[in-house]
Amino acid sequence: MTPPAFSPVGLRFENIDKRYGGLLALRKVSLSIAPGECVVLAGRNGSGKTTLLRIAARLVRPSKGTLIFSGDSTGGEVDALRPGFVAHSIMVYDELTAEENLLLFARLQAIARPENRVGALLQEVGLSERRASLVRTFSRGMRQRVAIARALLHEPAVLLLDEPATGLDPQGTTWLAEAIRGLRDSGRTILMSLHGESDISSLGTRAIRLDAGSVVADTRTGATFRSILTFADA
Amino acid sequence: MSLLRNAAVLLGKELRTEFRSRELLATTIVFILIVLVLFSFTFDPTSDESRRLAPGLLWLAFLFASSLMLQPCFLREQHNDTLSALRLSVSDPFAIFLAKLAANTFFLLLAELLLLPLFSVMYNVPVLPVLHWLLLVFFLASLGISIAGTALSAISAQARMRELLLPLLMLPLLTPILVASTEVTKALFDREPFVKWQGIGFLAVFDVVFLTALWLFGEYLLEE
Amino acid sequence: MWKRASSAAFVVFLVGAAAYASFYIAPDEKTMHVLYRIFYFHAAAAWAGMTAFSICFVANLLYVWRRDEQWDSLAVSCAEVGLAFITVVLITGPIWAKPAWGIYWTWDARLTSTFVLWLLYISYLLLRTLVEEPDRRALLSALFGIFAFIDVPIVFGAIRWWRTQHPAPVIMGGPNSGLDPTMAKVFFFSVLAMHVLMVFLVAERYRLERLRTDLELVRREAEAI
Numbered sequence: 001m002t003p004p005a006f007s008p009v010g011l012r013f014e015n016i017d018k019r020y021g022g023l024l025a026l027r028k029v030s031l032s033i034a035p036g037e038c039v040v041l042a043g044r045n046g047s048g049k050t051t052l053l054r055i056a057a058r059l060v061r062p063s064k065g066t067l068i069f070s071g072d073s074t075g076g077e078v079d080a081l082r083p084g085f086v087a088h089s090i091m092v093y094d095e096l097t098a099e100e101n102l103l104l105f106a107r108l109q110a111i112a113r114p115e116n117r118v119g120a121l122l123q124e125v126g127l128s129e130r131r132a133s134l135v136r137t138f139s140r141g142m143r144q145r146v147a148i149a150r151a152l153l154h155e156p157a158v159l160l161l162d163e164p165a166t167g168l169d170p171q172g173t174t175w176l177a178e179a180i181r182g183l184r185d186s187g188r189t190i191l192m193s194l195h196g197e198s199d200i201s202s203l204g205t206r207a208i209r210l211d212a213g214s215v216v217a218d219t220r221t222g223a224t225f226r227s228i229l230t231f232a233d234a
Numbered sequence: 235m236s237l238l239r240n241a242a243v244l245l246g247k248e249l250r251t252e253f254r255s256r257e258l259l260a261t262t263i264v265f266i267l268i269v270l271v272l273f274s275f276t277f278d279p280t281s282d283e284s285r286r287l288a289p290g291l292l293w294l295a296f297l298f299a300s301s302l303m304l305q306p307c308f309l310r311e312q313h314n315d316t317l318s319a320l321r322l323s324v325s326d327p328f329a330i331f332l333a334k335l336a337a338n339t340f341f342l343l344l345a346e347l348l349l350l351p352l353f354s355v356m357y358n359v360p361v362l363p364v365l366h367w368l369l370l371v372f373f374l375a376s377l378g379i380s381i382a383g384t385a386l387s388a389i390s391a392q393a394r395m396r397e398l399l400l401p402l403l404m405l406p407l408l409t410p411i412l413v414a415s416t417e418v419t420k421a422l423f424d425r426e427p428f429v430k431w432q433g434i435g436f437l438a439v440f441d442v443v444f445l446t447a448l449w450l451f452g453e454y455l456l457e458e
Numbered sequence: 459m460w461k462r463a464s465s466a467a468f469v470v471f472l473v474g475a476a477a478y479a480s481f482y483i484a485p486d487e488k489t490m491h492v493l494y495r496i497f498y499f500h501a502a503a504a505w506a507g508m509t510a511f512s513i514c515f516v517a518n519l520l521y522v523w524r525r526d527e528q529w530d531s532l533a534v535s536c537a538e539v540g541l542a543f544i545t546v547v548l549i550t551g552p553i554w555a556k557p558a559w560g561i562y563w564t565w566d567a568r569l570t571s572t573f574v575l576w577l578l579y580i581s582y583l584l585l586r587t588l589v590e591e592p593d594r595r596a597l598l599s600a601l602f603g604i605f606a607f608i609d610v611p612i613v614f615g616a617i618r619w620w621r622t623q624h625p626a627p628v629i630m631g632g633p634n635s636g637l638d639p640t641m642a643k644v645f646f647f648s649v650l651a652m653h654v655l656m657v658f659l660v661a662e663r664y665r666l667e668r669l670r671t672d673l674e675l676v677r678r679e680a681e682a683i
Contacts, residue, residue, distance in 0.1 A: 021592035022675040023682055059318055060458050085322060089315035095251055107243045108323040110236060150319065385605065389598050393588040402584060403602060406577035407609050410616035417623055430623075436616045447608055451601055454522055 008035030008187050009069055009157040011056060011083075016065035018051050018213075025051045026062070026213045033191060035070075035157075038184045040204035041193040042228050047210040049193040050088070053160045056191060057085040069158065082109075083158035084151035088166065090143045091150060094136040098127050098146050101135060102153065109154050121149045125179070141172035148179060159183060161192035165200055173199060197229045237326045244320070244333030252341065262303045262345045267352070269295040274356060288357040289419035293412055297379065300342055301401035304383035307334055308391040317456065327453045331384055335448075338380035339373075346372050364422040367429055371422070374437035375415040381444045382407055388455040410440050462662075469658045476502075476644075476651035484644040493557055497630050498648040500550040503543045504572065506652035510540030510660065511579065511607065518603040521596055527671060530596035533603060534586065535663035537579050539656055544576045551629050559627045566629040567621035571614040578606040592674065 011033050018026040026048045033039055041049050054060040055067060069081050085091075092101040099118060106114035122128045125145040130138070135146055144164065151159065161180075165173050177199040184190055184203055194201050201207075207228040209217040217223040252258055273291040277283055311317035320330050350368070354361040361368065383404055390400040418433035480498035487494040514536035521529035551569045552562040563569075582603055589595035 019593075021594075021678065022671075023678055054458070057322065059321060082322070085318075087315060087318065089318075091315050091319035091322075093247075093251070093316055094314060095254065096247070100250075104243065104247050105319065105323050108240055108320075110239070382605070386602070389585070389602055392594060392598060393585060394590075395588050399585065399588055402581050406574055406581060407606065409574050410609070410612045413616045413620045417620060432619055436612065436619065440612055443608060443612065444605070447605060451522070451604060454597060454601055457597065 007157070009189055010035040010037070011158060011189065011191075012068045012070060013052070013055075014066045014068065016052070016055060016062045016067070018048075018055065018060065019063040024213050026055075029065070029210075029213070029215060031208065031215060033189060035189055036187050038180075038190040038203055038205045039192070040201050040207040040225075040229070041191060041210065042195075042207060043193070043210035046212075048213040049210055050162055051213075052210070053085070053162045053191065053193060054087075056158075056160050057083055057087075059085075082154060082156060083160050084154070084156035086144075086147050086151045086159070086161045086164050088162050090135075090147040092135055092143075092146050095134060097132050097134055098122065098138075098149075099131040101146060102149055105150050106153050111154060117153065121152060125149045126175075140167045141169060141175070144168060144172065144176065148176075152183075156188070158189045158191070161190070163193055163195065165194070165198060176200060177203065194229070197226070201225075201229055237329050237332070240324045240326070240329035241332035241336070244324075244329060245336050248333055248337035249340070252337070258303060258306065259341055259345060262299050262341070263348060265302060266295045266299045266345060266349050269298060270349070270353060270356060284357040285359060285423050285425075286420075288353070288359050289423060290416045291357075292353060292419065293375070293415045296342070296346060296375075297405065297408060297412055298401070299345070300338075300376075300379045300383055301404045303341065303345075304338060304380075304387045304404070305390070305397060305400050307338065307384055307387040309387070309396065312391060318458075321456060327456050328449055330456070331388075331448055331452045335377075335380045335384040338384055339377050342376040342380060343372060346376065359423045364427045367422050367427075368419070370434065371415055371418050371437070374434065374441060375411050378411045378437060378440045378444065379404075379408060381441060381448060385444070385448050385452070385455060410436055414440075465658060465661075469655055472651045472654050476648045479644045479647055483640070485638065485640050490558060493554060494630075496550050496554050498645060499652075500547055500554065500630060501645065502648035502652040503546040503550070504568075505649050506656040507540045507543030507547060509653060510536045510543065510656050511575070511610070513660070514540060514603060515607040518600040518607070521600045522604070525593075525597075527592070527596060528668070530592075530600065531664055531667040531671060532660075533600065534583075535660045535667055537582055537603070539659045539663055541576065541579045541583070542659070543652070543656060544572060544579070547572055548576060555627075555629050558629075561627075564627040564629060565621070566626065567618040568614075569629050570621075571617045574613050574617070575610060578609065582606060592671065 013029050013031040016026050016029040017024060029048075029052065041052065043049050051060065055062050058067075092098075093104075096104070099122065102118040102121060103114055106118055111117055119128075122131050125148060127142060127145055127149070130142065135143065138146065144167075148164075164180075165176055168176060180190065180192070180200060180203055184205075192200070192204075204225070207217075207219045207223075207225050208215055209223070209228045217228050219225055219228065270291065273295070277287060308317070311320070321327060324330060347369075350361055353359070383400075386403045386407070387400055390396045390403060393399055414433040414436040418430045418437075421428050421430045421433075476498070480495045484495065484498070514533050517529045517533035517536060520526075521533060548569070551566075551572075555564060555566075556562050582599060585602055586595055586599045589598055
């Protein structure tokens with residue numbers, strides 16, 4: 001991936017609580033993620049990983065606490081405050097083509113020269129030949145690539161990925177690992193939730209484990225990568 | 235401003251999606267047709283009786299059809315979680331509503347206008363002399379139905395039994411539209427047609443009030 | 459416990475007093491005689507029901523703003539109690555109409571609008587049963603409640619206009635137009651009694667709702683373990 005024109009951005013969760021019908025999905029989560037870090041978020045299903053990511057994506061409002069994006073006060077901050085989000089669903093329209101989808105979201109975000117940007121992205125994710133095909137006809141791997149292209153349209157400084165390798169075959173996983181490596185090396189801050197060890201988890205510079213809505217282990221405070229990741233499967 | 239621009243872009247998407255499959259339009263038109271035909275079996279269509287009953291039946295048919303047509307509005311955004319993608323991309327969530335209610339108004343109007351000639355023939359009512367007034371009523375009423383229906387479809391999409399729930403929520407709420415539209419249409423189909431301006435007034439008031447309410451509360455409808 | 463029992467006793471006393479007043483203190487009415495006395499319940503219940511729905515509306519707004527589930531509990535309590543009062547209105551209307559006009563229903567403007575009101579709040583309650591998650595249920599029903607309530611004046615206005623286009627017998631318009639002083643006093647006393655009854659019922663229902671939500675919370679926490 002070509003190095004984009006942005007300044008690195010970090011994010012901070014301060015005392016985040018998220019309550020769903022009286023039950024706490026996240027309790028007093030405080031995390032500080034430095035600009036450029038590539039953080040792996042591990043934890044069992046229901047530990048709060050998705051909730052935390054969706055709060056970071058600003059799709060969910062925390063019941064208590066604040067989310068702060070911090071960066072250099074040079075340009076590009078507005079876009080930095082809108083992280084790129086790759087969720088479990090691909091978040092694109094099946095009944096539109098890959099190109100139509102990306103153009104739609106590019107125009108909504110008022111991206112300059114949308115056709116050029118879309119063309120370049122399709123090239124980067126290797127979907128140029130299938131740009132005029134309906135997303136409905138895509139394989140799981142290709143769908144994931146459209147999802148990532150959509151997330152990258154506005155060249156975000158922060159990237160959030162929720163179990164991005166789910167359903168991918170080994171080839172797809174390899175491609176994804178390469179893509180994330182490129183994004184990491186270009187200085188983006190990445191927060192991704194994963195299950196267990198893989199090519200992708202080895203890209204992380206830090207790992208955090210969530211359990212029942214709280215942070216229980218962090219490589220920053222001494223836990224090892226391996227223990228955080230393998231414990232997740234226990 | 236970016237709200238209108240976003241709404242325009244999204245409106246384009248809504249129209250493109252529908253015209254590609256045309257399934258919503260087709261089913262809506264056929265449904266209205268079936269209802270109108272069935273209604274005609276329930277009374278003797280001499281021209282006096284037709285003139286009396288036809289306007290009410292027409293608007294009932296439109297209301298029932300719209301309560302079905304508006305169901306997929308937000309339901310389809312749950313597929314692939316595209317609603318989240320929209321929420322992430324637009325600066326003002328009201329743009330999403332604006333686009334959808336504009337699209338829904340357009341589809342409703344299209345269905346209504348396509349069926350108007352048939353209705354005129356089946357029920358022996360003169361439509362041409364008052365066409366421009368009919369267009370006004372159709373527009374204001376369809377707008378009101380779309381505004382309320384789009385908002386309520388965002389609610390029903392998040393509940394169980396959503397197919398039955400949307401008509402349940404919509405139909406009582408839309409009684410002013412039914413009442414006002416029927417009265418105005420009845421006067422337009424009269425032997426000496428005239429415009430009941432108070433009825434038009436009620437439609438306009440409904441549209442303004444609910445558009446404002448949607449603008450104020452729309453973002454909460456989309457909350458996760 | 460004694461506080462609740464004595465409140466209940468007071469309410470019963472007040473309603474009983476209002477009933478007594480309607481039957482024995484209010485003067486006779488020329489055309490309808492005894493039958494017209496149902497008006498004191500009918501109209502007073504309508505006012506109390508509308509007040510309950512108004513409180514529901516405020517509770518809905520407050521919930522959307524503050525997200526405190528107590529407002530949701532208040533809203534549903536007011537909606538249910540309001541609905542009960544409106545049901546009384548819809549039943550007493552035809553009871554009066556049949557002997558007075560020979561038919562049960564005349565599509566009278568107020569009664570028809572009240573029927574639509576009844577349908578709106580039935581839908582409100584139905585919506586609540588169809589959303590399982592408490593936070594979602596509270597928010598969605600609050601939003602629908604807001605839309606429903608702002609529709610009410612438009613409904614009443616449109617239906618009243620509709621009825622002027624097609625005049626029909628008015629249900630209980632009689633005693634309303636030009637109330638003699640004693641009648642007016644009895645009427646306002648009935649309204650007061652109905653409101654006190656309404657407040658008492660809402661308070662009881664609210665208490666029940668708080669218990670229910672606390673219980674549901676405990677159950678959910680137990681299931682989560």
